[in-house]
Amino acid sequence: MERTLGSDIENPIARRQFLADNCDAVVDKGYMKPYSPEELQGHKESLANVSIEIAEIEAEMKQITAEYKGRLKPLKEQRAGMVSNIKAKAEYVTEPCFRFTDQEAKMTGFYNADGLLIESRAATADELQPTIFGALRTGNVPPLTGTND
Numbered sequence: 173m174e175r176t177l178g179s180d181i182e183n184p185i186a187r188r189q190f191l192a193d194n195c196d197a198v199v200d201k202g203y204m205k206p207y208s209p210e211e212l213q214g215h216k217e218s219l220a221n222v223s224i225e226i227a228e229i230e231a232e233m234k235q236i237t238a239e240y241k242g243r244l245k246p247l248k249e250q251r252a253g254m255v256s257n258i259k260a261k262a263e264y265v266t267e268p269c270f271r272f273t274d275q276e277a278k279m280t281g282f283y284n285a286d287g288l289l290i291e292s293r294a295a296t297a298d299e300l301q302p303t304i305f306g307a308l309r310t311g312n313v314p315p316l317t318g319t320n321d
Contacts, residue, residue, distance in 0.1 A: 273299045 177194075181187040192198060207215065257263040269282045273295050280299050282291040 271299075275300060275302070 178187045178190045181190055267284065269284055269290060271280060271282050273280045275295075278295045278300060280293055280295040281289050284290050
């Protein structure tokens with residue numbers, strides 16, 4: 173088979189008629205038709221333009237996505253905290269608490285401002301050291317001699 177047929181005929185309509193007249197059958201067939209150098213350059217320019225436009229749109233989309241993520245992040249963190257608190261049926265707080273040490277039981281208890289015991293544990297050696305406040309609470313006040321009343 174020859175590589176080209178009718179390439180010596182300049183007129184495209186006449187070349188087409190020549191091929192139709194001399195063929196066995198005309199069949200619709202798909203194939204990759206090569207570009208001419210001018211067509212290839214035009215497609216490359218179109219590709220460059222489309223690529224630039226895609227890059228601009230993706231940059232916009234990235235910026236908008238970052239903005240939405242920024243708006244969503246604190247809400248998601250808040251939701252996670254709420255879910256955790258609801259699951260535990262309590263919430264973690266840091267507030268002033270009052271420590272009391274029972275010298276006889278050797279236990280230390282922490283009470284919140286409402287007077288509720290929030291933690292109880294064994295007393296440490298430092299907490300078992302006698303103090304004026306502990307002595308006044310337990311009534312273990314040394315007897316008064318009358319000299320320093």
